[in-house]
Amino acid sequence: MTARRKKGQQQRREEFTIERLDDEGIGLVEQGGKTVRVVGALPGEKILAEIEYEGRHTIGARMVKRLTNARERSRRQNCSKAEQCQGCPLISMDYAAQLHFKHEKVARALATYPQLTEINVNTVLEAPRQLGYRSSAKLAIGKERGKVMIGLYRRNTHQVIDIGDCPLHHPLINEVVAVVREEIERQGVFVYRPDKDHGLLRYLVVRVSPLRNEAMVTFVTRERCDREVIHLAKWLVKKVPNVVSVHQNINTGSGNVIWGNQTLRMMGHPSLLDQVGELKLRIGPNAFFQVNHDQAERIYQLAREWAGLSKEEEAVDLYCGIGGIALNLARDARMVTGVEVVQEAVRNAADNARLNDLGNCRFLAGDAAQILEDLALTSRPAVVSVNPPRKGCEPEVLRAVASLAPRTLIYVSCNPETLARDLALLAEQGYRCNEIQPVDMFPQTPHVESVARLEHSPKK
Template sequence: ALPYPGQLQKKQAHVQKLLGGFGPVRPILGMADPWHYRNKAVSTFAAGPGRSLRSGIYAQGTHKVVPVEACLLHHPALDEAIAAVRTAAAACRYEPFNEDTRTGLLRHVLVRHSRAAGEVLVCLVTATPELPGSRAFVAKLRQLCPQVSTVVQNINPRHSSAVLGSAEKILYGRGCIQDSLCGVRFQVSASSFYQVNPVQTELLYNQVIAAAALTGAETLLDAYCGVGTIGLSCAGRARHVLGVEVNRSAVQCAVQNARLNGIRNARFVCADAGKAMLDLAASGQRPDVVILDPPRAGSTPEFLTALDALAPRRAVYVSCEPATQRRDLEFLVQRGWHVEHIQPVDLFPHTEHVESIVQITRM
């Protein structure tokens, strides 16, 4: 494996090659300790030797489970919890689900860790709603791993590679854990979208806040806002925050997160971000700053046209895929926008991924 300084050089060169033509690329921000950073893990169950229960990850391009006892990227509490789940499940004689015969019970376990509170959430994904001896399972699990503060059963009967199904039962605790980013608290459930590297996420958000150049007087539009992590992190430095997100459950979480923190200058709406911006432009409302953090596929021509029509003083484009960000920046530069600077951030050490933050202004 490439040593970490070499990984950072490679990612810096990648961003420079893709985006350097638009403006200055600052040095990439890496991690001081690039190990054990993940606060979420998923392990898939399979039958081991002598009907034993094992869990791990799929071998690339297959559905063959490779057993995993520990991972250098996981927070150690995650591996401890997964091992405890295996032991407790074996004690309860739970069978792993077999995709070919459609028999058995256990499909996956999803675990999350809160850096702020030290809590662990365990979500056991089963093929059917019945979980015999669930109280005994929870008692054994918590005896083995006292950090587990909540246990949830997720029911996923579908023929699908998706880990989670839509139905859920709380077996123990609140059904969620609480974590904090940039001084803002967030409720995190099994299905919440929440960044998996909290140390680098705080660094990323602080760079976004700096690029937004907020003075406390601005109206900020947080497009693709998810559960509100970026917008709520900015709320203390803005006059008003409007978050727009097309996923209704994410919007509900954002509203709850604002309430949890007593943040009153943030509002969240469920809508297509491009359409919402066109509506704002048509009604003469113009935010001072737009932050956009689209999915890996990047933004859309409709959104970018709406951003151009809205004409904020500046925009901050956060991307997890610099190739699609390059395409979108070309669109904006052709319409008179100017790239002030590009800041790469290594959110996922020991992977190919790199994030980049671009500050753009109207010419």
Template sequence: MTTRYRKREDNRNHRTATGQTVTLTITGFDDEGFGTTSHEGKKVLVAGALPGETVSIRVTHNGPRTMFGEAITILSPSPDRMASPSCTTSACSNCPLISMNYGAQLTLKRSLVEKEIRSFASLRAVPIDDVISSPRPLQYRNSAKLVVAGTFKSPIIGIYRRNSHNVVDISACPLHNPLINRVVAAAKEGIRKGKVPVYNPRTDTGILRYLVVRVSEHTGRAMAVFVTAQRSYNEIHHLAKFVRQAVPELDVAVQNVNTSEGNVILAPHDHFLTKDHAIIEELAGIRFSISPRSFFQVNSGSARIIYEKVREWSALTGNEKVVDLYCGIGGISLFLAPGAQEVHGIEYVDAAVADAERNARLNGIRNCSFEAGDAAELLEELVEEGTEPDVVIFNPPRKGCDRRVLEAAVNSGPGRMIYVSCSPATLARDLDILAGLGYQTREIQPVDMFPQTPHIENVALLVDARHARDDHGKTTSPQGRQHFTHKRRGASA
């Protein structure tokens, strides 16, 4: 046996096994909330540990390149660790920063943003502002999508533990609006008293699968969606009646039947158990009708901050045409409408556009139009029809924008663009693409939408660096806009 082979065999024999406990010092933090370090030549990700801490960890998985573990004992705590965190349910691990003091969280999140932005040469000089804190670091979530597990005698309502299918009960979650927790507590009691069969995915038996709760902070009213594996009207009707009696603020009760085997929570059709079908939320004077499947930011206070920042950077004078890409239920569009000449919202999801149109009517706003379809195609068609935007807003999902959407926005020639993003990585990627297409990022404002987690929203301001512009952002060069040559769908040649 050669010396090299013996060393390789010795290393394999001493390899840390899953379930083993080791002591490590945490050197960093990643964007998923894991403390990071290294051991045996591998990257180690530790749930529940903060940078600078020496911790005893239990190894939960040892892969070829990465080892996962959970903190068991904090041997040398970080000065940023709180002596009495707001939650001690370590099994949840979905709020990995909850043991860190809030000021340190904001500093950490800014560093995560800066890391992604500065990875591109085109963005290394872009100013990144300090993170604007959430008005509420706790009790900020206005909605919760929860799994129902266990049995009717002992129901569990909570979320999946990270990287598992084990459900952790979070019926008293400190991040939830207190009204959500009251609805959850009443639902558990109603399940027990009504002997409602809880769905078991392993045996495909039972009825109740999920509980979705939404709250209007402005009105203090709530909605509960009982997601079931079958229609089963009687059990759910009585459960909803029990919860409404226990929580009088519950105005909307819905049964959603989901027979699929996947992880999608809500199926397309709702069966309303109450006369009211929506709750009303209000942000800075704009009202929103929230239905069971409407998208609305989970943190109303931080959403208002983001909308106000977008309005500030739009610099509207009443004469501008605005295009809001990925407009959802019209939040930003309706916020900008009073200061704009016209606003065009574009969204891929038909139901969201229906909500946006309903919200425009609810607020008596008549200078907004909404259309469902491909963002790039619809923007190109608007330009062909003579709508050349002065401001383009991006508010895409976490994956960011397709390059074709970015190119269509650039070719429409706005004086400024504003990009709202929930992913620093895809934001940096897209800002770099836009820099290559002639739009310079002037400033990035992080906003804490998700306290106690590593996630962070950002608002970025971009201006057209290709052409001279007047005081209102209008192109003064005749080559300022690149017009499209393709035909509108269905148009004749």
């Protein structure tokens, strides 16, 4: 049971000295058998904090004042909304310290498994841009005291924190958000209330092509509402001509899942034309794509280098999305097969192969384990690459990968814990991880991307 401060109840303040950060970048200190959690506080700092809630094992506190500063504290002007929205808990930390934090996060995950302790974890590949790097944003729409709020939900609540000009977003995203907020207020469009499961506008999703400086915008609504969305779309395109595509996604569910099953094009192009390095990519409104173009290009290059394919060899790319890694591998291989469960992404990937004049690719939609079983009957790929979601790969997928017996396996991960778990399982299947390259895909946040290289090493 968690006790929150009641309205009118006197606020309790205490001084704490922060001991460490958790894996989410939250400052922690142990007190009276409970863990106190403070966003924005760094190890070694003495702070004055206000208690917001107290549970059986944890205490949530809001920093009121820093009494001492950690050596790692950044001298840069921080975002004024950081402690409220909690989308970038490391923004107060010096960048070199952020990279060290992420390296240790990967190393700690591997240390859980004795068979993985000898893996070489390289220095984190730092991002050329630590601000303004995000090319996409999924933002909740809310209302408070008559004012439209567009941003992120406050942790464990339905309250939307209006983020204003987010320093992590591409400037075009911030421009779109400002115009949409203004027009929702002007039109008086009903905003969705999750506590009542009532209202219309739920989320605003913006994706930007940094090279072309163009945007695709999707309004996620509780029900189909062409008139309201078309009006918003026309106003948006008039005010921000760089918006070249507008969609409506209909989500009738009452949970916190963003996307519904139906997406309708309202104005402009059906997809966004983007480019990463030499690769041209068309991205649909529902398709997954990396948010940091600089680092995505480096991951593609690294995967291609580590694969070391020749024109006589084949490769398979699992969880291929719109084809970024697969198309890069295809530049060296005889044939590359991409596998993805999302139909729209598979269509995008096939379009992207044609767009880049790569005829040695094919893309299959469906369950990865089943498709791999079928491929095992006719194909012996030299390389398999996987880029799963945060939950990692299902055990049956990893066993199916091992049954193909590729010489090299490239694993791109956004979650060190599931990466370590899967590497341990692959070790049982005869695949030894030689090297992990962490990549700072998300500066100012605790998240870290990793690329692992595994070689087939059968048991003697």
